[in-house]
Amino acid sequence: MNEPKNYFAIFVLGTDSIGIVADIGKALFELGANINDSSHTIIGNQFAMLLLISAAPNYTVEKIQSAFQDVTKKRGLTVYTHQLSHEDIYRKNPVPGQLCVIHLYGADKPGIVYQVTNLLAKNSINITDLSTRRFGNELKPIYIMYLEAEVPNDVDTRKLGDDLNKLAANLKVEIKYELEEVASL
Amino acid sequence: MSILNVLEYPDPILKQVSEEVINFDSSLEIFLKDFIETLNSHKYCVGLAAPQVGNLQRIIAINILQARKPHPNNGLLVLINPKILEASNFKIVREGCLSIPDFTANVKRAMKIKVKFQNLKGETKELETTDFEAHAIQHETDHLDGILFLDRITLPSSNLFRRKQF
Known part of the structure; x- marks a missing residue:
């Protein structure tokens, strides 16, 4: 072994x-x-x-x-x-933080991925999974994003939520986020 | 009092169905003391099921006060012969298990449940609870039927993006 x-x-x-x-x-x-x-x-x-x-x-x-x-x-x-x-070889994860799941959708425009991930990076949040799709009418394409991240326990999650809401308003997209403590059972 | 050893998968005991508790006697009380001490000895751990310590009886303990962040809770709960009567408001949440170290996964759990159980004296009670506590009770109740979170893993990203080929 x-x-x-x-x-x-x-x-x-x-x-x-x-x-x-x-x-x-x-x-x-x-x-x-x-x-x-x-x-x-x-x-x-x-x-x-x-x-x-x-x-x-x-x-x-x-x-x-x-x-x-x-x-x-x-x-x-x-x-x-x-x-x-x-x-x-092995992922270092000394303190499991909170699980953050972000769903985003809306009309496609440049910078969606950059602006969302930049906000997370500035908050020391590590992205663990990201998928995006662009679909629909070529003239009016729709963008969907699904993101999972680990939020350190010391991050001000209320401020993070406010910042995500502001970003959604600026980008004119829908952003839904959930923050969950990972249950140790 | 002593801290009990927690079994890890693939120990076959974890896949067995536990027996109903019938005798509410002093041996049950002695076991519960060690069982609760074992739960509380694991930092941030919010629930434990008797089969995890090698005792195939339908007993779980929940202690949401041990979580990292505050959540609504009913303090330390010992549920004997628990049975989930109602479950609603399902959501994908992430969990880890002492019996499956170093791995967490997304599973679907009800955020609102009604559970019937017996207390230490054998009296039948009902509890309605939500969110983190409901989540923990479902995970531990699963252990009594030999079900691990490995049996319930979901992949939300593939669910979200599953679509017809064109």
């Missing part, structure tokens, strides 16, 4: 098609690597996957890249492998 291992982050990008995940899983299984954490989504028609894998100490970036040769050729994928240092 505690034997030394090498850890790698792998990023996979390409046109979506059925069986990509199975092919990636097969390549890693045959390589003898372990998928620790992974996340995959489809953006537009692009398949995008991020994996954190572990393997024996003699595994290198080159060895892992070579395991993907067949699948990259077959499916036209871009695969990027990066070796991780020890501090990049």
Whole structure:
């Protein structure tokens, strides 16, 4: 369990098609690597996957890249492998703050993502998940954003709420936010 | 009094269904003392279920006073044979569990519940509660049926953006 291992982050990008995940899983299984954490989504028609894998100490970036040769050729994928240092393997989260969920929607305009995330960054709030979609009529596109963040316990959440409301008024979009203590049970 | 060891998944006890408490005797009282001491020994921990300490009886303890932030609460609650009669006002909230360390997840919980239970003397009572306390009671009641939050994980972002292909 505690034997030394090498850890790698792998990023996979390409046109979506059925069986990509199975092919990636097969390549890693045959390589003898372990998928620790992974996340995959489809953006537009692009398949995008991020994996954190572990393997024996003699595994290198080159060895892992070579395991993907067949699948990259077959499916036209871009695969990027990066070796991780020890501090990049586990998320440091000494004091779980409050969970902040922000939903935003409205007519699209430049700067929505920037202004919301800049407000959070100024308040030392760490974004842990962000998804956006632009859809609807090309002349009047609609923008939707879903964001999850960790709010440190010492942040003035009333002021943060006021600032988000002001931002919503300035951008002429709807912003709904919820702040929740993460229940320790 | 002593602090009891909290079991961690994949201990198979955590997936078992607990038994109804029938005897409200001194052994129950002795267990409850250790059980409450165990709950209160974990900083910020607001609830514990008996199976988490290896006792497969339908007993939970809730203490919202231990939360980081103030929430409406009824102080220390010991609910024996709890049964949720009504649940409404569902919301996605995030929780962690002593039995599943270092991991939190989003789950759907009712923010308003009515729960029937027995107290230490075996008397049947009813409690209506909301928000954080309601949330904690549901998590702990789940433990009595061998249900972990891993059984209830939801991904709000994929729910929000699920749409038809065009």
